[in-house]
Amino acid sequence: MGEPQQVQLHIMSRTGEEENSTEHINATGTGTGRPTSSQGSNYKRWLRMAIYTLFLISGQTVALLLGRLYYDKGGKSKWLGTLVQLVAFPLLLPYYIIIIMSSAPKNPINGVHSKQPSTLIISSVYVSLGLLVAGDCLLYSIGLMYLPVSTYSLICSSQLPFNAFFSFFLNGQKFTPFIVNSLVLLTISSILLVVQTEHSVFAVSKGKFVIGFTCTIAASAGYGLVLSLTQLAFRRVLKRETFTVVMDLIVYQSLVATSATVVGLFASGEWRGLSTEMEEFELGKVSYLMTLIWTAIMWQVFTIGCVGLIFEASSLFSNAISVLGLPVIPVLAVIIFHDKLGAIKVISMVLAIWGFLSYLYQQYLDDFMKPKAEDRNGNEDSNASPPAPP
Template sequence: MGDAGEIRMQIAGPAMHAGTGGVANNGTSPATAAPPTMSERVQWWAVVLVNIVFLLGGQSVASFLGRIYYDQGGGSLWMATLVQSCGTPLAIPLLLYFRRRPRSTAVTRPPLLKISAIYAGLGVLLAADNLMYSYALLYLSLSTYSLICATQLSFNAVFSYFLNKEKFTALILNSVVLLTFSAALVGVSHGSDRTNSSVPEGKFPLGFALTLTASALFSLILSLMQLTFDKVLKSDTFYDVVEMQFWSNTAAAVVSVAGLFISGEWSSLDGEMDGYKKGKVAYGMTLAWTAISWQLATVGMMGLVAAVSSLFTNVISTVGLPLSPIVAVIFFGDQMDGVKVLAMLIGVWGFLSYIYQHYLDDAKVKKILAE
């Protein structure tokens, strides 16, 4: 986020994100590319806003339903992991539609073996990340889980610096420190994690560690996805986004299904369904809507990574930070004591620091375009 070329590529993105992966259509570099027109900027922001809605809506609903699944009698960790990636068939119509559309530029596709290995690797990482999040949501109240998840922004700032050549500014560093401090507050005050949810006793330290590790891995995955768009695919059209989402999540689903059978949890699913407090239909609907919600969130997440950056994507996913603990208090009876309130306010402060940095960057872009 330092020089004008990088800012233009990230904030004024339409000229660079029209399907060329960081190179303008006329072959010029981002720093010398023609400024985007107003219609291009409006179109780009419209795409970004749609992806933001998908990410925030899907993420919030999926986390909420995930907690309900455990509270109503669900106990299969691999099933909770599987629903985070098994919604990929919903992307097939989009994949077929955008595949038939002509591309605006000729981009050489990487070798099939190379791209397959990348998608498979991302899928394995996603499956591991989803499993850790499943454990974390079982062991922690939703409010605590949400507050700790905000640390993914800190991790992503670090990964983006090393992998995606993002620049550190004072405001971003301030954001990283504040979000880290917010999570630390939650970690040292686990006595406040009382809730009406069915959270196992004595599992807070493990839940905290798993959430922190999962947040770090999630941030790494986002940076690797951005690196794939920039260096391997060299294209970030919507087709590329959906393709990556489809194949990486398919790989994650395969790993999750294997885990479900190898662990033996598949044999207990009938009993779990019979014992679900709200009934079999509610059991199926909870899992189905969780899968759909995660699918929407994943499409939005990858769309933002391609259109802007992995760091910006993590910032947007953190927007729900102030809302989740409040929802958890209302629906799950989580205790919201002074420490959690302080941690939430510090987290919001860290989030706003990063948003203000983007505001400054956008103002700089407008000044560049006006010259």
């Protein structure tokens, strides 16, 4: 589900807290503390955040629904379904250039100019993550091929606990009661979708349903792994979190993932059936092309929203909005694809939202309440200490 464009979503959330709790990246790519601007500036900032949020949710929702439409009306290529998630990344370049031209130079984290890794090491990071992203997008495509989009989107919400799980081992993520609660709720939410007795009007065999479910779970786990590895790469290898470095990662990683997908498309032989697939598409040739083109474009709209929220607020906020937008899709699927939103799916949706809110609340405590408490304790200690002798 557009994974290479989402790789950046968690890269700053935990690292910045551990190394410098006041380091944040704003929309221009310059390092600042938390916003302390005038009311007018805050109003403009929140307006920009609202626009980016609209881009993120609308891009994700429309892209997933169009992806389901492609398979629903006769599309059969899992590699082509993967390619449209990746191939339109050059559309980000004008956005990249505009931001670079309007931004001032930004110092690395903590203002320390550490020795930069060699080109070979950086290239290895881009290639490794790019290949992982390509495989992850392929798993998501298989899941979307075999599952109703409502079921698919609910399973995708499990990416949050998977990210917490891998971050525990790779980045020292602490498990708190709220995170454990999120893990349990989202796990139960996914299990309920397996044991449901009805699969809506979506005609698929039990075997394909199991394959789709397994691939989507594996893709969500892979997404959590990619996020954790990306965070680790920024801390241990790249050692910078500037706008340029983040966008370099997105562009080069997307280039590698797109290239790998193109190779897979030709190596699998699926490219031979694309002309026949277009001829037999139920909505016609033009609709076939428009479905693929707009799917690719909407994933990039989603990406602009993601990147914008990262620099206006935080990576956590950006990814949280992404997950929060997933429950919108089952409701639209009922209207567009006539999916049945039975009791099991409703309960699963409620548990998924509950688990998401539990995870988000823990991050709120870490990002906002803990720094305030530390500042308050520091001020109290300062006031309690005797004045220095003259």
